[in-house]
Structures are given as C-alpha cells and as structure tokens.
Amino acid sequence: MLLEGAPVAKRIYSEIKDQMIRFEAKKPKLVLYCSHPDDSTQSYMRSIVKRGEKLDIPVEVIEATEKPFEQIMQLNEDPAVSGIMIMHPLKGIDEDIVIKSISPLKDVEGRGPTNLGGIVMGEGYYAPPTAEAVIEILKFYNIAIRGKDITILGRSTTVGKPLSLLFLKKGIDGTVTVCHSRTHGIQEKSRAADILVSAVGKTGFVREDWVKEGAVVIDVGINLVDGKIVGDVDFENVKEKTIAITPVPGGVGTVTTAILFRHLVESFKRILDGGI
Ligand SMILES: NC(=O)C1=CN([C@@H]2O[C@H](COP(=O)(O)OP(=O)(O)OC[C@H]3O[C@@H](n4cnc5c(N)ncnc54)[C@H](OP(=O)(O)O)[C@@H]3O)[C@@H](O)[C@H]2O)C=CC1
Numbered sequence: 001m002l003l004e005g006a007p008v009a010k011r012i013y014s015e016i017k018d019q020m021i022r023f024e025a026k027k028p029k030l031v032l033y034c035s036h037p038d039d040s041t042q043s044y045m046r047s048i049v050k051r052g053e054k055l056d057i058p059v060e061v062i063e064a065t066e067k068p069f070e071q072i073m074q075l076n077e078d079p080a081v082s083g084i085m086i087m088h089p090l091k092g093i094d095e096d097i098v099i100k101s102i103s104p105l106k107d108v109e110g111r112g113p114t115n116l117g118g119i120v121m122g123e124g125y126y127a128p129p130t131a132e133a134v135i136e137i138l139k140f141y142n143i144a145i146r147g148k149d150i151t152i153l154g155r156s157t158t159v160g161k162p163l164s165l166l167f168l169k170k171g172i173d174g175t176v177t178v179c180h181s182r183t184h185g186i187q188e189k190s191r192a193a194d195i196l197v198s199a200v201g202k203t204g205f206v207r208e209d210w211v212k213e214g215a216v217v218i219d220v221g222i223n224l225v226d227g228k229i230v231g232d233v234d235f236e237n238v239k240e241k242t243i244a245i246t247p248v249p250g251g252v253g254t255v256t257t258a259i260l261f262r263h264l265v266e267s268f269k270r271i272l273d274g275g276i
C-alpha cells in the first residue's frame, strides 16, 4: 500500500475550513520570522504563503531587525497573531534564544522548551508538525502501532526525538529504538522493526536488506538530487518488502504543512477563549 499524504492533508484542511466558518469574520494569522533565508527556506515560505491563500488565512513574512527580542515580544503580545514560525536557519542571530522567547501558545512548530517538554507529559502542547505527521499518516491508514517494534533513524529535536515520544504515549503504545550516527548495528536494528522511520537526510540510506519482510516504512527525508526531491529510502527496491510505504514527494511533507495550519487554528481558538 502506498501511504500517500494528500488524502490525509485533505482531511485536515477540510476540518480547518469547517472551523474557519465558525469563526466568521475573525481569522488567525501566521507569522514567518526569517533572517536572510536560503533557497530552501524561501521555497518553503512560499509554499506556506500559497497554502494560506487557499485557506484564506493571512501569512505574513517578517524579516529580523537588529532587535529580534523586541520584535518577538511585540508578536507575542499582538492578539492578531496566532502563530509564529522561526525560519531555520536564522542567519546572524542566535536562533535558540529567539525560539525560547516565543510565547508557547504561539509556538505552532513546537520548537520551544514548553511545547517540547510538554510532549513528555501528554496532551495540550504542540508537537513538531513533522513528527505529528508521521503518527497522523499511520492512523489515517489504520496501521496498528500498539505493541509494535518501531525503529527511528535520526534523533533531531524536530523529528526523531519528539517522534519517539509520540510513539511512546499511552494509547499509542509503540516500543521505540532511536538510532543516530554513533549507533552500532543500525542495519540489524532497522531489520527488527515492524515500523521503520527514516529521518536522516541521506539519499539511499535505507536499503532493501535493512527492511524486514512485511514492515511499514515511513520516509521523512527530503533530499535534493539533480533538482528533484527524493527521500532517504531506496524506494523501488524497498517497496517490494513492505506492506506499506510513504512516497517522497507526496508523503510526510504534504501532511507536515497541514498539521502546521491545524496548530495555528488551535492557537487562534485558545487565544480567543482565554486571552493571551
Ligand atoms: N518531510 C518533512 O516535512 C520534513 C523533512 N525533513 C527531512 O528529514 C531529514 C532529517 O531532518 P532533520 O531531523 O532536521 O535532520 P538533522 O540533520 O537534524 O538530523 C539527522 C539525524 O540523522 C542522523 N544521521 C546522520 N547520518 C547518519 C548515519 N550515517 N547513520 C545514522 N544516523 C545518521 C544524525 O545523527 P547524529 O545526531 O548523531 O548527528 C541525526 O540524528 C532531512 O532530509 C530533512 O530534509 C525535515 C523536516 C521536515
């Protein structure tokens, strides 16, 4: 089975549109905060702006000045702003400090300590959209997670590490192994998985002999080869061994942006309900 992201994203966008109708004239706004964005960041920002246009949700791009802290404080206090995305990399500015200064309510990418820490505790926090997208795809296609052996390749703060915690949550109930560049026996650990997730950022990283017969493979990687997007998984060979696999493009990435907008609408609702 091909685990396409489009139907998953479509359902999320339709839920967002339903909620927007209930808000009537009021609208959430997303701010993309950037400093000298590189090509990949610019293209991602363009795709978010476009999606905002389709959903009739304003997306504003704000460039960093020499006083980033004051800018963020202003955005935190502005009731018209529902979500803030700190575009990575933030050139010439300490990105960590800026991330820590966003209000947790508006941290729709779940990058700050409150939201990241919140995943350890449970509900009510924003998980990084990419990590959440992986779980969303598995649930959409009714792939059982409970009690399964899951191997995650990659331990970044935006994907691998938070995803391991989402899989561990009570009610999701996966058993997780997280691998990284210092892991011994990564091939065996991959082969042991019922569900294998690759978030490494290397083309052809996951080969056929790394995958158990009948496994589910989720490819988070986005790598540019000759101007084309490819994942981490040697798709053509690996797919024969799997019962389900995500394509790249058209898989996890498609759902990631939808989750981002879902968080934005949630933040908008919370701010409406409770004030900032
Ligand atoms: N689909 C989507 O929406 C998104 C896709 N991505 C893509 O996912 C991929 C991962 O992104 P991100 O997590 O930010 O990347 P990072 O570069 O932050 O992390 C990569 C991880 O892979 C590990 N790794 C690198 N080389 C090896 C190796 N040879 N063996 C084992 N582990 C290795 C690193 O280990 P160590 O920690 O030891 O260095 C690290 O934990 C990228 O291709 C990125 O473009 C990212 C975000 C969103």
Ligand SMILES: Nc1nc(=O)c2c([nH]1)NC[C@@H]1CN(c3ccc(C(=O)N[C@@H](CCC(=O)O)C(=O)O)cc3)C=[N+]21
Pocket: 005, 040, 041, 044, 047, 085, 086, 087, 088, 089, 109, 222, 229, 247, 248, 249, 250, 251, 252, 253, 254
């Ligand atoms: N705060 C922050 N969050 C990010 O998530 C972030 C960032 N900064 N800075 C830049 C990088 C780059 N990035 C990409 C996302 C999608 C595609 C991409 O190509 N997406 C395909 C879909 C890919 C697929 O379907 O799998 C598309 O939009 O058509 C590329 C690059 C996010 N980034």
